[in-house]
Amino acid sequence: MVGGSPEYSQKRSGAYFTPGDVSAALIAWVCRKPTDRLVDPSCGDGQFLALHSNSVGIEQNPVSARRAFERAPGALVHEGDFFTWAIETRERFECAAGNPPFIRYQTFKGEMRRRALKLCFDLGARFSGLTSSWAPFIVATAGLLKRGGRMAFVVPAEIGHAPYAAPLLDYLVASFSTVHIVAVRKKLFPTLSEDCWLLYAEDFGGKADAIDLTVVDEFLPGRAPPKPTTKVNLEEWRAVWNQRLRPYLLPASVRGLYAAALADPCTKRLADFAAVGIGYVSGDNDFFHLRPSDAKRLQIPSAFLQPSLRNSRAMPDKQITRATVDDWKRNDDPVLLLRLTRDQELPAAVSNYLDSSAGREARQGYKCRNRAPWYAVPDVQIPDFVMSYMSGRNVNLVKNAAGVSCTNSVHSVRVRDQALASKLLPQWSSPLVRLSCELEGHALGGGMLKLEPREAGRIVFPSTATIGKANDSELEDAIGSLQRWRHYAD
Template identity: 85%
Template sequence: MVGMSPEYSQKRSGAYFTPDDVSATLVAWACRKPTDRMIDPSCGDGQFLALHRNSVGIEQNPISAHQAIERAPGALVHEGDFFTWATETGERFECAAGNPPFIRYQIFKGETRRRALDLCLDLGAKFSGLSSSWAPFLVATAGLLKRGGRMAFVVPAEIGHAPYAAPLLDYLLASFSTVQIIAVRRKLFPGLSEDCWLLYTEGFGGKADAIDLTIVDDFKPTRTPPKATIRVDLDEWRNVWNRRLRPHLLPASVRSLYGSALADPETKRLSEFANVGIGYISGDNDFFHLRPSDAKRLGIPSVFLQPSLRNGRAMPDKQITKATVDAWTKSDDQVLLLRLTRDQELPKAVRHYLDSSAGREARLGYKCRNRAPWYAVPDVQIPDFVMSYMSGRNVNLVRNAAGVSCTNSVHSVRVRDRALASKLLPRWSTPFVRLSCELEGHALGGGMLKLEPREAGRIVFPSAATIGKADDEELEEAIGSMQRWRHYAD
């Protein structure tokens, strides 16, 4: 991709080419006979098209489209936007295979996004504003199939947990007689942080009564889709697991224990007694966070300075105390937030700092220039606890005994029901709650566990009856399994 324009860069276009054995396997699953007409909605350099002569490919990148024409001379390759083409074409296909582009919502936007979501809505799938590109690609592709048609695709492992993937799965279940997910633990793309699974559907025009989930450690080429490890009950998937497949990677006994805890009225979720949110967004961390030595040199009064936790790396294990803040100060860390408010009279030293070259540069930043006054950082809170946003072995919950504030690199936890918090939060490090963190959060690249505020609020504190049934050794093994799936414990 040397010389490629920024519009078609690999990261921006979501184009990561598929290992040969994976593409050959997916084409074998999708194509039953040579006369089957196959479509690849994002054909790249023609890797899938070259494996089945009776094929049509669409590719927006002109360089890749030209490569596809050369690589698969028997195929028909259209250069352009797939969603425009899908809206206009009258052609229909027996099967589809490929590796749709994985473009996150921040880049998947504008007219292309509007066309994609409008087409999906017409087909019966309503996606949120946070949907990545691959999910609409699959819905639009399914809409081009003949009755009885099949699809075989590489998909991000986010299909197992992302809220935006649920409308896709609902659509597939309502449109195909078989919906199968092949969860592959070891990476299909070793060079990518993104984990990928495989999707196979057949019987377009039918309706599935379960999700067939196949769980494997390693990908192995096969001529036909592998047998399902389990058939996921749709009521359980929807009502117990909030339309997430990832919990089904665990043994049935662990899922049953967790499900029984959720059904117990004595079980509580974190959101029932505390609010979880992100910390403040300064708009320019280097400008708004001063070292103690710089604050002293500039003569900024302490009344305008608020000790703050800037990131999870600075979090101690148990609690943030005065000794913690003293250690930050002794190390001359950048931990003093310049906390100014609207209509506040500012001393000369503060005004001088705001008008410095660093201040003139900071006020041009997006967040600063869109608030008034630009220097008043909003939503500065003093949480009761801070929680790690991205975690390795364990999610860290730390008592804020020193009254510091925190940036959005960690979560702010503010307790509403102190009696309930005093009863339940000491159980934070127990196996059940740690497993709940794994199940309610989701894997991020590099083996990290990410908990959005909404996910953190779902963390479960089981009833005493559930704790009495729990086998801590089994729960620890389940935690280890989840960490291996996110490649932290590999």
Template identity: 30%
Template sequence: MGVTMLAGDTQELRKARGAFFTPDELCRYVVDWAIRDGSEDVLEPSCGEAAFLVAAAKRLDQLQVAEGGRLAGVELHAGSSAHAASLVRAAGRRAEITTADFFTVQPEPSFSAVVGNPPYVRYQDFAGEARALSQRAALAAGVPLTGLASSWAAFTVHSALFLRPGGRLGLVLPAELLTVNYAAPVRRFLLERFARVRLVLFTERVFPEVQEEVVLLLAEGYGQSPSGVCELHQVHNAESLARGMGVAHRWTPKPSSGKWTASMLSAEALKAFTSTTEDGDEFTTLEAWGDTTLGMVTGNNKYFTLTPARAKELRLPPRELLPISPPGSRHLRSLTFSGADWSRLGRDGAPTLLFRPAGKPSAAAAAYIAQGEVADVSSAYKCRVRKPWWRVPLVQPADLFLTYMNADAPRLCDNMRSAFHLNSVHGVYLKDEVRSLGKALLPLASLSSATLVGGETVGRAYGGGMLKLEPREADRLPLPSPALLNQAQPRLESVRPQLTALTQAGQLLDASRVVDDVLLRGELGMRPGEISLLREAHRTLMNRRKARGKS
């Protein structure tokens, strides 16, 4: 079914309200799944040109149902609303189309099925009254959404409220459902409100005119006993749906609101990952080892961080300077950050010192503070809200550094220099009983394929295809348990020189193979095929993230 441009409507207006043409194959598949015997009452919210309602009319003809259930739709745009009704009439059926903002429509829990393609408007463009209405609608279902949520999130929740007990929800959603933090309440809602949740993922883009990847959400048994399990299918494209999808693989997200990124893996790879990291006590999480926190926020790194040469030029006394890991994390891609590393960076012109007088500033420091006031550094938000503005709040030196913006994978690095750190890296503060073991071995052990896959599943893709980990996400990073590392310590120490050389040369995957040989094969007894599945899983997720970043 083609797209008709109505009078007064434009491509720009359609894009602004998130309206995109849905391929016939998707509409047909979702509607055939939702309509079983033709008696179902069906609602298409934000129906646009009634693609799903027209498919429903054809489905009723296929089932040879004369009357069938009620067909209804809601559409914001008046011209599209009238056109939608005419299209359903042309298909031989009648539909009740309401012209309204869907979020202002009071839920009527009488529909057997709600099907459609919710509008996709990113949070930057989803503001004002429209956002407020959507948040109130989601909150009515007990689902709080943050200001970062795009339009589809509240739309999914509000749609479900129109279902009668046992009803079915079939939606075309952005793949963000699987990965973004703001969708966590939506993921929890789906697993807690439906008896069965199925996802269909595509390896090829479904909407060529937009870059966003999509998934099919097929949830049924609204209000019935939830299983907490996702059933996952992968197909090539929309046309592949007609050829069937084979056997689904089942997965239980932990927690229910946690990211569903692992669902992008094959059934075999997912099984290898979960059996390694969740089914026994050999693996735990970073949170079990210690606390991960943000670093210091200066308010102006160019002013507060100094090279040794610049500090000497300003004649600042050592007592007013703190050793820091320079901004960024490129220098933390090896296993340790030593005093020698810190000194070398300083000699090379990196800002390895933090300006922070602890008491009354010296004459040299007072002169530098005056320079900052002339340059208006003191008026920056983080500076003007603290007293005095030039004293950066301290975060004590961490045991380990964790890189949180990564092109390849998150890295743990032993802070041997006991340097302070800024908010360009996270600090990991290990528990007393595992501090010595963790500092020595976690940077090595974190290179295993199991942890690399875990980084992709708990983190999120960022601009340019970067992998970002916030502290609460890092808490869930899978890592070997203290018991496993105690057992593996002699063998890990024996390969430390090799791993140091490989990581310094930027050969992450080669280093990972060495660690896999020690931990996964040597200690856990995993078969080569299982380890290969983990490596392939990491490549799949990393390449997918980078490909999305390029687009």
């Protein structure tokens, strides 16, 4: 072992060790000869290294690095940052395999991220600052291969939908003759919320004319990946599907109908007639949201209190009415936002609350201490509709008939074209629009569907002609299939 680094927790370092049958299958495919030199860029406790004697591993966690050395004594184990090592080494390899760490961009930061993104840029892959760690790991590893080399990795299912997966896949198809992804519905890591797929890439230095995709219900060990079920046309993948592979989990007939809807000039998207954004960020929800009983006890005047939707659990099915708000108040829910503005004259009761121990604690929070005055919550809107940010079976869109505000736990929808909204929004519960929510959103841990504002703006409202061609039963099956893939309907 060489080098050194601080000890990392499993969660922080993204280290979750691979099931033995998965690692054995990847090594069996990628290592063709005993003399093949293998590199594992994040070798953990040496599980992959132990399966092939002619191996090199890099591991930042010193405890795991020691275990790897003990488990695979014939391998060379480097302790330290992989990207630093990749920049400095002159060694090149016939093959690579592993399970790169899944560290989200909030933690994948600082000098490590700068080195990683710079190295990937030099290799021809341009990632944004919102990239999770595993994608740069794969690009940097590919850059260590000899011409004709190959690699096999466990990858997060985000390769099928995340924006940062697009530059990774673009790099792979431009660098390997074959890029093969195996989408596995049943979890490879049963105890984790994160779904994982498998990536095989062969003949480094070549160029792929398609992405081979295999869709399977569960992983079955074998010395070679299962045969592709779909050849993903690169032009269609880019132009029609916004560089996402997730639509290819569906039958070709359903994809064809949806593609036809996208090509129809009469089709509209939600962003064509409404703006979708996040609600306000208070900086301290417990302090800024009062229960009616607390507001009464503190003698806060109602003029300074704005009824607000805290989260999607409080959303009714169709619309938020005055009766809805009355129910919140009757239940003494914390739904009254202390809504104060800059240069506003404050009554004694409000000033006393701001100067209370809870107020002194709240103003120390990051959001509060970085705005002036600290107690004026910015971007408080009264949206026309409220949309669930994370959803189970269906994405909920609720009319805001009571004029409440909303936090960033839900989406604020403000209509720009009332006539078009009145015409199209009645389609919200139709199969095609619900399928669009599934396709434009993405799976989140725990079976939830997450729609970022930009994704929500892409929700499709098909033309009358497209609706006439739709087979509702087939669409319902497709919706159910995507829900099973995100484990909501398991």
